[in-house]
Amino acid sequence: MVEHQEAELIERCRQGDDQAFAALVMRYQKPIYNLALRITHQNVTAEEVTQVTFVKAFEKLDSYKSEFPFFSWLYRIALNEAINEYRRARRRSALDTTRMAYEADTSFELADAIQEALMLLRPDDRALIILRHFQNLGYADIAFIMKLSEGRVKSRLFKARHALKRHLIQMGITHE
Secondary structure, three states: OHHHHHHHHHHHHHOOOHHHHHHHHHHHHHHHHHHHHHHHOOHHHHHHHHHHHHHHHHHOHHHOOOOOOHHHHHHHHHHHHHHHHHHHHHHHOOOOHHHOOOOOOOOOHHHHHHHHHHHHOOHHHHHHHHHHHHOOOOHHHHHHHHOOOHHHHHHHHHHHHHHHHHHHHHOOOOOO
C-alpha cells in the first residue's frame, strides 16, 4: 500500500505536481535530517544537507529507477551530501572534531561518549554504523546506499564496530 502510494507520488512529481513532491518531503524529511545530523553533528548543517538532498532528488527524479526502494535512493543522496559537507567543514575548521558539541539530548553520558567516539571514525565507517544501528537499515539497503556489495558492507561494518570499540576503550567507557 505504502509503496503503491509512493510510486504514485513519484509519478505525479515527474509530471510536475509540486504537492506530490511536498508529500514525499514530509514523509522523508525527518529521517534524512536525522541521518545528516548524525554525520555532521551540526543542526544548521543537517538542515542544509536535508534541503540540498531534496533539491537534488527533485532535479534527478527522472534518474530514479522504480525497481529500487525510493528511500534507499534518497538516503544515498543524503549520505553523500552529509559526508561531503562534513569533509568541507573539517577542511574549513581547525577545531578538534572530538570537541564539537552534539546538539541533541546531552543528558546521557553514554550517548555523548558514543557520539564523540563516532566522530573519531572515518566518515564512511561512521555512516555504516549510523545506517545499521541508528537507522536500522538492512545490509541490502546499506549496500545500495553506499554502493558496495553486501559482503563488503558486512566486512567494513565489522571493522568499523571494532574501531568504535577501540575509541570507547580509550575514552574509558568500556573495557575489552
